[in-house]
Amino acid sequence: MSTLNPAAHLTDAHAAEHGHAHHEIGFVKKYIFSTDHKIIGIQFLMTTLLMLLVGGSLALAVRWQLAFPWREMPIIGRMLFSAQGGAISPEFYTMLFTMHATVMIFLVIIPILAGAFGNFLIPLQIGADDMAFPTLNMLSYWFMWPAIAFFGSSFFVEGGASAAGWTNYPTLSALKQAAPGSGNGQTLWLFGVTFVGVSSMMGSVNYMTTIINMRAPGMTLFRMPMTIWGMFITAILQAFALPVLTAAGFMMLFDRMLGTSFFVPGGLVVNNAPETIGGGQTLLWQHLFWFYSHPAVYIMILPAMGMTSDIISTFSRKPLFGYRPMVYSMAAIAGLGFIVWGHHMFISGMNPALGMTFMVSTMMIALPSAVKTFNWLGTMWGGNIQFTTPMINAIAFVSMFVIGGLSGIFMAAVPVDIYIHDTYFIVAHFHYVLFGATLFGVFGAIHFWFPKMFGRMMSENLGKLHFVLTFIGFNVTFFPMHLLGVAGFPRRLADPYHYPYMSHLLSLNQVMTYGAILMGVSQLLIIGNFFCSIFWGKKVGRNPWNSNSLEWTAPSPPGHGNFDILPIVYRGPYEYSSPLVEEDFLPQTKFIPTEDRHADPYADPH
Amino acid sequence: MNRFWCFFFSGAAAIAVLFSAIGPSYGWWFPGASFSPLGAQIDDLFYLILVITSVTFIGVHIVLGYILWQYGSGKPRRASFLHGSHALEVVWSIVPAGVLLFIALYQMDVWARYRVKSNFDPAAVAHPVAEVTARQFEWRIRYPAPGKTLQDKPQPDDLYTVNDLHVPVGKPVLIKLRSEDVLHSFFLPHLRVKQDAVPGLSIPVWFQADKAQVYDLVCAELCGWGHYKMRGQLTAQRAEEYKAYLDELSQTQFDDGVAAKKNDE
Incomplete structure (x- = not known):
């Protein structure tokens, strides 16, 4: 690091030099209602990790019921379900899986990627001193809390939490009499989704503006790290898809509270209540919901793909293979992501001709995913692989994403989907993508950027132990779900075993539940590692991984305003093992007089 | 390591x-x-x-x-400096x-x-065997009277059962699938048939059971707290058994408890 070699934290000098009035910020302003993107990012991270525990506990309760249906839950059963003798009631079971998915999707996966890592990394990786709209950024974090309050309190209202699945299909969700959870719990659910939507939207606007306008000198679009590309494309997806969900949510609220009937046809007799009046269409909700929620699937993976690309390139000590094809395939995923929503509705009764078109577009979206996978392998090929904790998590991302991607082909094929739709095959598929890929990517990213966040390292040994146990627990839990799905085991059944053709699947489900318990318990390791390392981890300098991108030229942790010296970018972020330098990395900011500055190593090398 | x-x-x-x-x-x-x-x-x-x-x-x-x-x-080695391959x-x-x-x-x-x-079997389309109406948490089945054709509106001589759909074996049959309250899904795992029952729509579903036996009928779309127990069955029968079943159903249903019995019995 020749151009950037400041002796120590020069933050204050830097601030003074730029004429910032660097007044003392109080504790509340600094750590709670902070407008600093790094603090907001860490707030998002802590909150979403807490929510991960909540969502995981809900999942363990689901697994308990599937392994030991109607049996008393050990230890906490008597406290929670005394009326049922400590066992889960069927209506509570429907709330469990609904809220598990709700928490995991809206309060964990989306905000941990865009909120936590997006916030922390975007200004640092593009060389900006903060987000374009710091106050909006703060609000985007605080708008999550009403959502958490709504979702959390919905368990305590009469009838309990929403029980219509996270997809919230009417008429089950639209009519109060349709299910115990369709009372006020459902209304609170819709409020909650509205708030996370607003939170995401504020983030999205901010990220797009920041990435477009605030890049450091020399940071052209095609010199941005893949993480930034992932965040950028995700922000665009959110901006275009989210309004549809928010609008649909309001239509549903109107149906529930103001007596409209967007989604409720007339003449229905639900739970012996008087006939419904109106001329709505239940399928309309499915179209609107999936028009958001399918792009949302990519919102839940693209940033993780970007971070994984960074990690793989760093620890292979080798340039990212096919940078431009990687960017283009991300863009292709985003574009195609808007015209595949119908594959969630193959058997919903929509026009069968739509089934065919959506099948073709869905098959095509597998293509950029395949290209990305091959490029990750290409990046590692010929590298000098260092098996750090971030790297093994990133390799797991690739390996698990292959499973999740390939299983997607089964359900993209409409005739096969007739059979496997709404079975555990689907559950296996999206857990391989969302946990197997995204969450392992997130675990890798936590270990990778932790030194930048806190200036200390996480324990490598604990990190590896956590990885191995989580990986084993994850696969024991989720891989057998493919076979369950092929056996015709439907989702969302509290007790499937009274059907003769499924009764023999109980023992397999018990094994899976043991896997889930192992996976749940192993998370204690990362929690312990995370918090202990904040205080007692090994102190590190600016660039502990010998990585190239801009965040590693800032102090660890970066002070207010991030960079003590304005970074100037001379090249892309993946110039590992470049012949220009002796060491095996070449930071984006390092000036080399002999270098051909106009050469574009990422142009297609014919 | x-x-x-x-x-x-x-x-x-x-x-x-x-x-x-x-x-x-x-x-x-x-x-x-x-x-x-x-x-x-x-x-x-x-x-x-x-x-x-x-x-x-x-x-x-x-x-x-x-x-x-x-x-x-x-082993210490330097990675190859390679950016990709067109x-x-x-x-x-x-x-x-x-x-x-x-x-x-x-x-x-x-x-x-x-x-x-347009690809359905014309005979099956012309004479649907039954209308299946899903509701929380059962399958209500309406057959036309023997010899008659199923009408959209219920007829006085229609035959009704719950959770037990009988069809003739070995030929394509068509049912009309409706829902009375929320979404359900008509799932016959052994025949690989699945179709959502949508409130407000009547959806034709055809299938063919080639073996005379009882098949499981499962609800595959979340329909409320009792979703798991919305269990029905499909009985595929040879033509004469099927006819006998419908006749018996008709007799039972329209038995007023008086006419069938003579005073001296």
Whole structure:
């Protein structure tokens, strides 16, 4: 690091030099209602990790019921379900899986990627001193809390939490009499989704503006790290898809509270209540919901793909293979992501001709995913692989994403989907993508950027132990779900075993539940590692991984305003093992007089 | 220690393949061969995709294992300074695109046979066997009176049962699927048939059961707290048994408790 070699934290000098009035910020302003993107990012991270525990506990309760249906839950059963003798009631079971998915999707996966890592990394990786709209950024974090309050309190209202699945299909969700959870719990659910939507939207606007306008000198679009590309494309997806969900949510609220009937046809007799009046269409909700929620699937993976690309390139000590094809395939995923929503509705009764078109577009979206996978392998090929904790998590991302991607082909094929739709095959598929890929990517990213966040390292040994146990627990839990799905085991059944053709699947489900318990318990390791390392981890300098991108030229942790010296970018972020330098990395900011500055190593090398 | 990760990831992939291979012998696979022509075609398509995806999965993991073995040995070496390969990108874009497009186009036919009404058996369309109305948490079945055709509106001589649908064996039959309250899904796992029952719509569903036996009927779309127990059955019967069943149903239903019995009995 020749151009950037400041002796120590020069933050204050830097601030003074730029004429910032660097007044003392109080504790509340600094750590709670902070407008600093790094603090907001860490707030998002802590909150979403807490929510991960909540969502995981809900999942363990689901697994308990599937392994030991109607049996008393050990230890906490008597406290929670005394009326049922400590066992889960069927209506509570429907709330469990609904809220598990709700928490995991809206309060964990989306905000941990865009909120936590997006916030922390975007200004640092593009060389900006903060987000374009710091106050909006703060609000985007605080708008999550009403959502958490709504979702959390919905368990305590009469009838309990929403029980219509996270997809919230009417008429089950639209009519109060349709299910115990369709009372006020459902209304609170819709409020909650509205708030996370607003939170995401504020983030999205901010990220797009920041990435477009605030890049450091020399940071052209095609010199941005893949993480930034992932965040950028995700922000665009959110901006275009989210309004549809928010609008649909309001239509549903109107149906529930103001007596409209967007989604409720007339003449229905639900739970012996008087006939419904109106001329709505239940399928309309499915179209609107999936028009958001399918792009949302990519919102839940693209940033993780970007971070994984960074990690793989760093620890292979080798340039990212096919940078431009990687960017283009991300863009292709985003574009195609808007015209595949119908594959969630193959058997919903929509026009069968739509089934065919959506099948073709869905098959095509597998293509950029395949290209990305091959490029990750290409990046590692010929590298000098260092098996750090971030790297093994990133390799797991690739390996698990292959499973999740390939299983997607089964359900993209409409005739096969007739059979496997709404079975555990689907559950296996999206857990391989969302946990197997995204969450392992997130675990890798936590270990990778932790030194930048806190200036200390996480324990490598604990990190590896956590990885191995989580990986084993994850696969024991989720891989057998493919076979369950092929056996015709439907989702969302509290007790499937009274059907003769499924009764023999109980023992397999018990094994899976043991896997889930192992996976749940192993998370204690990362929690312990995370918090202990904040205080007692090994102190590190600016660039502990010998990585190239801009965040590693800032102090660890970066002070207010991030960079003590304005970074100037001379090249892309993946110039590992470049012949220009002796060491095996070449930071984006390092000036080399002999270098051909106009050469574009990422142009297609014919 | 470095080789450990090569064995770890390759081993995991190998165990996954092995597990899938032995799963069927424990019954963790299709609930028996399909007893319907369409179901058999769906199974064939499933196996076709299974072969393609298995080859891809195993191939990718062999490459991954090799990379981890070869380039993760921990021996000091300098990585090759390589940014990509245009030729490789073209190859690994076009080959999967071709395979995926082939899969998509190859499936169209079966889908059209299953869902596009003009492909349905005309006799089955002209005389639907029954109207199945799903409600929380049961299947209500309405047959037309023997010899009559099912009307959209209930008729005075229609026959009703709950949770037990009888159909003639060995020929395509069509039911009209409705819902009285919320979404449900009509799922016959052994025949590979599934169709959502949508409030406000009447959806024609055809299937053919080739073996005279009782099949499970499962609700596959979340419909409320009792979703798990919304269990029905489908009984496929030979023509004469089916007719006898409907006659008996008719007699039972219209038995006023008086006319059938003589005073001296």
